[in-house]
Amino acid sequence: MTIPELDDFLDRSGLVKLDVPRRLTPLTGGVSSDIWRVEVADGRSLCVKRALAKLKVAADWQAPVSRNAYEWAWIQFAVGVLPQAVPQPLAHDESVGMFAMGYLDPATHPVWKQQLLSGEVDVQLARQVGRVVGQLHQASAHRADLAQRFDTGANFHALRLEPYLVATAHRHPDLASQLHALVHRTAHHPIALVHGDVSPKNILVGPQGPVLLDAECAWYGDPAFDVAFCLNHLLLKCVVVPHRRAELQAAFEAWVMGYFESTDFEPRSQLELRCAQLLPALMLA
Incomplete structure (x- = not known):
């Protein structure tokens, strides 16, 4: 501009x-x-x-x-x-x-990604992030008004499914059928309002808790995508910051705990299954 x-x-x-x-x-x-x-x-x-x-x-x-x-x-x-x-x-x-x-000043709202990369792993903060994402999913679940307002499947495909999963299928033809199946299932699971880019680079650590940014991919769809997307980043940090692997694994578990403390819109086992299948695909991507 x-x-x-x-x-x-x-x-x-x-x-x-x-x-x-x-x-x-x-x-x-x-x-x-x-x-x-x-x-x-x-x-x-x-x-x-x-x-x-x-x-x-x-x-x-x-x-x-x-x-x-x-x-x-x-x-x-x-x-x-x-x-x-x-x-x-x-x-x-x-x-x-x-x-x-x-505007949120970096002095009072540092970026979570930078903290993680520097080896500063706050397990309770991870739990708070999971709780925030869960509360937003819970508040939006099974709402026809939001499904209509955020009927953005084409955007989500262009911004998320295509560059992550479809592109990875092209790079790994031996996995193409599984990846395309994930794309189809994710695209046809309208349950809650999905942020679409819940990653540490888009989360500020504020005095009152985490602040989410950059919801350009917002879409009424499968909440498992948000869960797997953020957890993938925590797992990848184990590679980048190997000396904090135990703390990052604890943060992963705390994130999951915070999320499921806040949600009951579908059986946990169903959501966990979809997350578990998305997670390795996103990691490969």
């Missing part, structure tokens, strides 16, 4: 009028969106996010920009369930594909 586009959005949304001094800083690190920090003269600090049609990666990875509106809708849902677990939603303009949310 250009600075004039950003200024126009801030003005039209009523967040920051054109005559109010502000400092605009592009935030780096993401590949799927332009994100700017806006520091206003009155002391407010917020973020504006706009989805990119072409992701900032080497491959030609195109993605529907409508995901910005679905991320906004996911935040709106989540803030009604667990307001401390998401940034404060401030304004949205679907016509230009932008939304604004509260």
